[in-house]
Amino acid sequence: MSAIVNDMVIRFANVNGTGSASANSMFSKAIFRMGLPVSPKNIFPSNIQGLPTWYEVRINENGYLGRRAGIDVMVGINPQSFAKDMASVKPGGYFVYDSTKPLYEDMMREDIHFIGIPMMKISMDFFEVPRLQQLFKNIIYVGALAALLDIEMEVIKQIIEEQFEKKPKLVPPNFKALDAGYNYAKEHYDCPLNVRLERRDNVGDHILMEGNEATALGAIYGGATVAGWYPITPSTSVVKAFETHCKKLRIDPKTGKKNYAIVQAEDELAAMGMVIGATWNGARAFTSTSGPGVSLMSEFIGLAYFAEIPVVLVNVQRGGPSTGMPTRTQQPDILSSAYASHGDTKHILLFPSTPTECFEMMADCFDLADRFQTPVILMSDLDLGMNDHMTKPLKWDDNRTYDLGKVYDAEDLEKLEEYGRYLDIDNDGICYRTIPGTHPTKGSFFTRGTSRDEYARYSESGAVYVRVVNRILKKWETAKKYVPKPQMYQEEYKSKKGIIFFGTTTYAALEAMEMFEKEGIKLDAMRITAFPFNETVEDFIEQHEEIFVIEQNRDAQLRSLIINELDIIPAKLIKAVNYDGMPITAQTIMDLIMEKLSVAINN
Amino acid sequence: MSAIVNDMVIRFANVNGTGSASANSMFSKAIFRMGLPVSPKNIFPSNIQGLPTWYEVRINENGYLGRRAGIDVMVGINPQSFAKDMASVKPGGYFVYDSTKPLYEDMMREDIHFIGIPMMKISMDFFEVPRLQQLFKNIIYVGALAALLDIEMEVIKQIIEEQFEKKPKLVPPNFKALDAGYNYAKEHYDCPLNVRLERRDNVGDHILMEGNEATALGAIYGGATVAGWYPITPSTSVVKAFETHCKKLRIDPKTGKKNYAIVQAEDELAAMGMVIGATWNGARAFTSTSGPGVSLMSEFIGLAYFAEIPVVLVNVQRGGPSTGMPTRTQQPDILSSAYASHGDTKHILLFPSTPTECFEMMADCFDLADRFQTPVILMSDLDLGMNDHMTKPLKWDDNRTYDLGKVYDAEDLEKLEEYGRYLDIDNDGICYRTIPGTHPTKGSFFTRGTSRDEYARYSESGAVYVRVVNRILKKWETAKKYVPKPQMYQEEYKSKKGIIFFGTTTYAALEAMEMFEKEGIKLDAMRITAFPFNETVEDFIEQHEEIFVIEQNRDAQLRSLIINELDIIPAKLIKAVNYDGMPITAQTIMDLIMEKLSVAINN
Amino acid sequence: MTYIKPTFRHPALPKNKISFAKADYEGAISTLCAGCGHDSISGSIVQACYEMSIEPHKLAKISGIGCSSKTPTYFLSNSHGFNSVHGRMPSVTTGANMANRDLIYLGVSGDGDTASIGMGQFVHAIRRNLNMVYIVMNNGCYGLTKGQDSATADFGSVSKPGSVNQFQAIDLVGMALELNATFVARSFSGDKTQLIPLIKAAMSHPGFAFIDVISPCVTFNNNKGSTKSYDFVRDHIEATSVLDFVPQKDEITVSYEEGNSATVPLHDGSLIELRKLSPEWNPTDRYSAFVRLQKAKMKGEILTGLLYIDPESTELHDLMGTTDVPLNTLREAELCPGNATLESINQNFR
Amino acid sequence: MTYIKPTFRHPALPKNKISFAKADYEGAISTLCAGCGHDSISGSIVQACYEMSIEPHKLAKISGIGCSSKTPTYFLSNSHGFNSVHGRMPSVTTGANMANRDLIYLGVSGDGDTASIGMGQFVHAIRRNLNMVYIVMNNGCYGLTKGQDSATADFGSVSKPGSVNQFQAIDLVGMALELNATFVARSFSGDKTQLIPLIKAAMSHPGFAFIDVISPCVTFNNNKGSTKSYDFVRDHIEATSVLDFVPQKDEITVSYEEGNSATVPLHDGSLIELRKLSPEWNPTDRYSAFVRLQKAKMKGEILTGLLYIDPESTELHDLMGTTDVPLNTLREAELCPGNATLESINQNFR
Ligand SMILES: Cc1ncc(C[n+]2csc(CCOP(=O)(O)OP(=O)(O)O)c2C)c(N)n1
Ligand SMILES: Cc1ncc(C[n+]2csc(CCOP(=O)(O)OP(=O)(O)O)c2C)c(N)n1
Ligand code: SF4
Ligand code: SF4
Ligand SMILES: [Mg+2]
Ligand SMILES: [Mg+2]
Secondary structure, three states: OOOEEOEEEEEEEEEOOOOHHHHHHHHHHHHHHOOOOEEEEEEOOOOOOOOEEEEEEEEEOOOOOOEOOOEEEEEEOOHHHHHHHHHOEEEEEEEEEEOOOOOOHHHOOOOOEEEEEOHHHHHHHHOOOHHHHHHHHHHHHHHHHHHHHOOOHHHHHHHHHHHOOOOHHHHHHHHHHHHHHHHHHHHHOOOOOOEEOOOOOOOOOOEEEEHHHHHHHHHHHOOOOEEEEOOOOOOHHHHHHHHHHHHHHOEOOOOOOEOOEEEEOOOHHHHHHHHHHHHHOOOOEEEEEOHHHHHHHHHHHHHHHHHOOOEEEEEEEOEOOOOEEOOOOOOOOHHHHHOOOOOOOOOEEEOOOOHHHHHHHHHHHHHHHHHHOOEEEEEEEHHHHHOEEEEOOOOOOOOOOOOOOOEEOHHHHHHOOOOOOOOOOOOOOOOOEEOOOOOOOOOOOEEEOEOEOOOOOEOOOHHHHHHHHHHHHHHHHHHHHHOOOOEEOOOOOOOOEEEEEOHHHHHHHHHHHHHHHHOOOOOEEEEOOEEOOOHHHHHHHHOOOEEEEEEOOOOOHHHHHHHHHHOOOHHHEEEEEOOOOOOOEHHHHHHHHHHHOOOOOOO | OOOEEOEEEEEEEEEOOOOHHHHHHHHHHHHHHOOOOEEEEEEOOOOOOOOEEEEEEEEEOOOOOOEOOOEEEEEEOOHHHHHHHHHOEEEEEEEEEEOOOOOOHHHOOOOOEEEEEOHHHHHHHHOOOHHHHHHHHHHHHHHHHHHHHOOOHHHHHHHHHHHOOOOHHHHHHHHHHHHHHHHHHHHHOOOOOOEEOOOOOOOOOOEEEEHHHHHHHHHHHOOOOEEEEOOOOOOHHHHHHHHHHHHHHOEOOOOOOEOOEEEEOOOHHHHHHHHHHHHHOOOOEEEEEOHHHHHHHHHHHHHHHHHOOOEEEEEEEOEOOOOEEOOOOOOOOHHHHHOOOOOOOOOEEEOOOOHHHHHHHHHHHHHHHHHHOOEEEEEEEHHHHHOEEEEOOOOOOOOOOOOOOOEEOHHHHHHOOOOOOOOOOOOOOOOOEEOOOOOOOOOOOEEEOEOEOOOOOEOOOHHHHHHHHHHHHHHHHHHHHHOOOOEEOOOOOOOOEEEEEOHHHHHHHHHHHHHHHHOOOOOEEEEOOEEOOOHHHHHHHHOOOEEEEEEOOOOOHHHHHHHHHHOOOHHHEEEEEOOOOOOOEHHHHHHHHHHHOOOOOOO | OOEOOOOOOOOOOOEOOOOOEHHHHEOOEOOOOOOOHHHHHHHHHHHHHHHOOOOHHHEEEEEOOOHHHHHHHHEOOOOEEEEOOOOOHHHHHHHHHHHOOOOEEEEEEEHHHHHOOOHHHHHHHHHOOOOEEEEEEEOOEEOOOOOEEOOOOOOOOEOOOOOEOOOOOOOHHHHHHHOOOOEEEEEEOOOHHHHHHHHHHHHHOOOEEEEEEEOOOOOOOOOOOOOOOHHHHHHHEEEOEEEEEEOOOOOOOOOOOOOOEEEEEOOOOOEEEEEEOOOOOOOOOHHHHHHHHHHHHHHOOEEEEEEEEOOOOOOHHHHHOEOOOOHHHOOHHHHOOHHHHHHHHHHHOO | OOEOOOOOOOOOOOEOOOOOEHHHHEOOEOOOOOOOHHHHHHHHHHHHHHHHOOOHHHEEEEEOOOHHHHHHHHEOOOOEEEEOOOOOHHHHHHHHHHHOOOOEEEEEEEHHHHHOOOHHHHHHHHHOOOOEEEEEEEOOEEOOOOOEEOOOOOOOOEOOOOOEOOOOOOOHHHHHHHOOOOEEEEEEOOOHHHHHHHHHHHHHOOOEEEEEEEOOOOOOOOOOOOOOOHHHHHHHEEEOEEEEEEOOOOOOOOOOOOOOEEEEEOOOOOEEEEEEOOOOOOOOOHHHHHHHHHHHHHHOOEEEEEEEEOOOOOOHHHHHOEOOOOHHHOOHHHHOOHHHHHHHHHHHOO
């Protein structure tokens, strides 16, 4: 059997709370620095310590970044899950385990290779403190893998040096552990294995970053100064990263004081109230949450929609409904976000699919919210937010200025005969607001969630109400021209069949496209990046006869949204859904679509 | 001009907080007792005292109960709104006013009749206390109207006697005021007017009742023992009526104690939490709210959906979004109720269109909620809930028993090998629950909003999750057979065109049907009464080429729901929406549809 | 329906230091019931702002939902106002304050709005010592939804339809004290002499300044047996002190007897002058305020006046170390670190 | 992941009065961190229920979301349990209790679950004197979301990453007292001798019985500088009393010195025997409890034990006049007035 180079899935089975996360990400980073595309996924329990947790890394030199089923190498460190872990290895694959204690013979499979490394024993030989023995055990298996898979030791060592830049004393013991693991493997096994790595130059200037971190940076670059939030998995790290970066990037150089304010709210309702108060008062503000939080915010979202207040909300989606699968990924909040709140409402959604897009779109959210004076929701998910992704470097155009939308300043007001907060002066549905404190006698108005006339006066007149809500709908039409365009994956259409996808489904979908290509099936592809849908979206659908909409939710919610908003014939849009909480794979997409390809493949 | 008999719209323009409501409803009741169908509407401000408020009564011997535009007789008692009120009278109509002070000449229109009755003067002549002068002024205009329109005085007097049954001292002064108004009109005007009334026998055994009152009775008959609620217009009177009737009907005869518990919650979240706790614990419970409350409840609704707990929620809809038009009617919460909460969720909705149906469907809600262990929402609205409607008498089949759904009792548990809360034993998606306290050692389980297996054990397995949510979908399929069927208005289809409507749109829609008929346009009609939609709904849509969906919201939300759930070609369903907060009229429907009737009318 | 008053002002009207007439602090004509306590409170707010020479655009008025929460329409029409959603005024005010620390934030709420649906937000605004004036117009009932008992209705209080309240009242002043609020007062809508200086002092206080104002609902809760009726309150009121507010730089004009008087200097240089009516109590000692309040409750007295003030109060922005400039004035130059920085950030992720 | 313990019980295990072994009161194996205070509290709950001979199916355990709220899975597997949503345990418990007044309701919550998102519901359950035991497992942080400060974190307390809390702590015990709770106690997860009798007394109390249990989070808030660490709490604890719970009909076995001891008879005939450790305090006098608590706070003491109990407590059902039979047992006969009644109702609407 010839060696399989640079194409594998390796899974680490750990116990959570044992410090494995840092060793595991060191592993991924090393491979990434060898010029190889990696795609790591955390599969963790909703608990703090002592339960099985997995870290799965796909390595593929061709740059397929979606998840792939089938495990080539399992690093089984957790006796609790041995049986299950062993069972999940592909025939011919490897099970690397801690051989300090022997494996039960009867657990072992004939069709896979067992590689025992006495990790704990080695660690105990070198280190005395139990906590350190535990920690270095993780480094030991990284060392062993370096030998087994042919990872460059210098690369790992460099990472260790960087990591402990401020605690250089920790470098030597880490090296010692690393070498110990490496040497043990070298001495006892035929290294490298049949599944192995080789340096390439396939990552360009890409970076390896979590979506939530990128979102936080987008908020900083986008000019957010206020954040109100409440902790919830998987969104917590958005505001955490925002704070970490603010502490470096947003300290007033003269006074040492903060050019930002972050308030940990008492709940999600309050978090959204804070955002509304802050943006009403002229700051850029955001909050970040997940499904349950969005449900709790929905009354407030309706207020922002109707009173026309900019809001930026990050929804890092997780498995629903209710508390659902809080540590698993899904895209299940499309409808509840698009139509959040009672009454006739619709909200702008942006769908990033990479950390780079999290960064860019998050910054865009603020411009869109200010321009349209309405809620804008960044629809991320657990997979995107909490896993490292290989992604284009973040870039900022230094000439870019913030689009604060239509705001009258004191000078403007001075010139005005009479100010009317809700006058549609430019006939695009968007009105001019003023910020409290602008002018001593002009421009103040009363904001409310009730019906009001063009001068912001309370009104119970049906005619006035209809005028207002129709104008808000006009604003929606205007928005179609401003939101990001969909991404197309062909110069010109080459098939009557197409696929639509969005967000974290992208990598798997693109990989599936190549698989179809190989099968001789041609499909056109479009990635939705925003709601409302613009003309390009309509055109794609019009030009195709049969379109598969790939989603990670049960009820095919994006499909519903498209049908409803664009008046599409439902039969044209075929559901292709996967909702088990694991990131979707190209194979799943392939299977879902093949099963449904109803007519003979033409062209 | 020949007299117009038994066909008019009369509007009372009052100041709120002045006691006019009781005089006005006395007026309607008297006409109703003359065997004439009446349809009164309150058009009131969101305030307590001192602002304009209107009471509009349509009287029509043919039984058209929808609102009709055009005012034949305006009773203008409120100087604040004189100008507007006068302007709204139909040419040839009447403006009846308090002539104690003269009208400004220049306000007066040439094309209508002015009938001055010195109401306040008469009242001051008879009564001394200012508060009483104010109150009896209202009775005086009722008396005058009796003369002007030919209402039978004995009928009114009887109503007064009944009303003051417990305070008989109040009868004579009321009679005095009534007679005074009557006599004054008789003496000074040519009575009756050209627009007048005549006794008929056109109300059968119908009653005149508000929807909220009927809903409350439905809760009592349906066996609700627990209500948690929070005040909000227009739903407050549901629980208020529930309490009033409970005090009479639900007192334990032996102990004098209450066979019910009503808790005024601290907010809507808590109200829903109470319902969930109570039904989980085996009682029938409900709450009642309006749009903002539903938004606030949405996290909890998702819990009930996913953890499979029966919930009965009354949504008395009002003008949205946000605080919107809190005292105006709309049907704007269809989507936000159907898909309330994050994640993949769907909820059973029932759409009553008369108080009688409020009663019946409310009782049904409890059976459906218990059977399907899921939220069931009664979709009422302000028009239905807070206005009197002529409606069939309430009936209860004394042989009816409560369908408590699948619940194991101690005996059942005793027989079981192993109990699994979420086992789909009957293959209909519905599982057997147990009530706390049932059995000392068997049948207890753990309820949670997270993913769990068939034995109610917490699970993070994707496969388990998929099994559970698919079963819940199966339950949804089962529900289609249980929810009320749509109402059809033809023996067999007679056209390729149809209309769909629901709730309070019904009367106007039926009247419009007759108008179309007169124009030679044939339409088939279906009234939706429940979501999920069952086969009959599908069949109706399939059998027609062009269908108008009549709704009282901006975004045609029922239409969206139908398209999405039944995969209907959107072009087939044409929006016909009115959303100014006033109950829709037949003429509006006619206009909306005529404008859109795209193809030449055939058959 | 909003009534717009004529804006013509007689030139001879008296003006305050910044040349505004009292009328410049008024709002639209009230649509509340004639005689509603809330309107009196609006009047006191107008008077206090006029006398304090507050620039109307430097004040933001924020409320929830209810008759009380409508009042911001009826005062200070030259100020921006925000009638938000039921019970959520505190969070909206928190956000507004974060965006611009330089305005005065006047939050208005009702007892339903605060003590029921808004309880959580109330508690947490106190905990953060948010720099705002928080006025509850407390009538013991839900006015706008037609008179249901609220959570501040007293045990045993009789409602208009005659039912007797079975639950213990939530005493918002007691809660504020327990929660370490830095300015705690109670007053009565009918007592402008007390309320106006309290509002002024509250506006000068750097931190959370709470005033629970008992404000009879004449339509639904002014009946016999109600403990929030005008008559009952007037008869059971007990003040901690007679107080005067002396703005920054003004001369002290009142002078009380030695021993019974106290002067509390505020952060901005203004002073509160108090003539104490109960000797064991000290307005800057939380423990004594606690004891005084508990004793009043046991006696069935409604204790009013300034109960407690922390002259050392540090408001939220200072606790957090926010910059002195309002955040809403910062632009690209201060906020956007630029592409070069981003490139070095990228480098950490390779 | 739920671990199922073997259900086989050794026949010789000691049994309580209703023939249940202690193991019959246990739950699934805990998935909390080794050493977590919450697990100790679960242990005390198990012990208390075992000793009280509670029929497991006559108790319902309800919680919100958090590490603390997970614990009901880890005790009493023969009881129905409900892990609801974050901060909403009190309302779910209220509903459950309305449906069946005959069960014991044991609500478990965390400090995040109660003092932040759940504040409103906590306050209102107290106000209604809902008949339940309300245990907060108070670790001053959000365990399950990885250690953020909660609203009970003390001013100046240092978090694991080293930041110093700037906000005043919410003292749930102080709030409960202020809100007229009828049973108020505080304890420490490490002090089972105190906690077990407190839980028993709470279960016997007809009304809202609140126990704030300080319960160190060993993973995120057990560091130096934290005022909720095991060591800090142990060093600063101050008890009001040593107490014993004597169930209904049991003989009194403990006896304390005259003068310092108090016996509080409960509604159901059981007794609380107290040896008072602070003389000025009287467990049935709310004012003295107030004063004692305030003084302890000023001294930096963490006051534990039973702080206050109202032996005359009337629980919500009795305040409302609900029938004695559980409402969930009523059927058509009691609930449905029948068609004849309906006909006469119709008559009123003609
Ligand atoms: C979410 C929500 N629930 C309920 C209401 C209905 N509502 C309007 S005002 C009010 C109570 C007002 O009481 P309070 O705050 O005491 O003000 P008051 O009218 O007594 O001054 C309620 C329940 C609402 N507007 N929003
Ligand atoms: C609506 C909602 N918001 C946020 C969360 C995330 N969350 C889960 S537990 C928790 C805090 C738990 O803290 P605490 O109640 O103190 O419990 P502990 O884990 O410390 O025992 C939060 C914020 C959630 N589950 N639901
Ligand atoms: S109902 Fe009561 S609170 Fe509302 S305006 Fe009238 S008097 Fe004031
Ligand atoms: S994180 Fe803290 S509270 Fe949660 S289980 Fe671990 S020690 Fe306990
Ligand atoms: Mg009130
Ligand atoms: Mg905690």
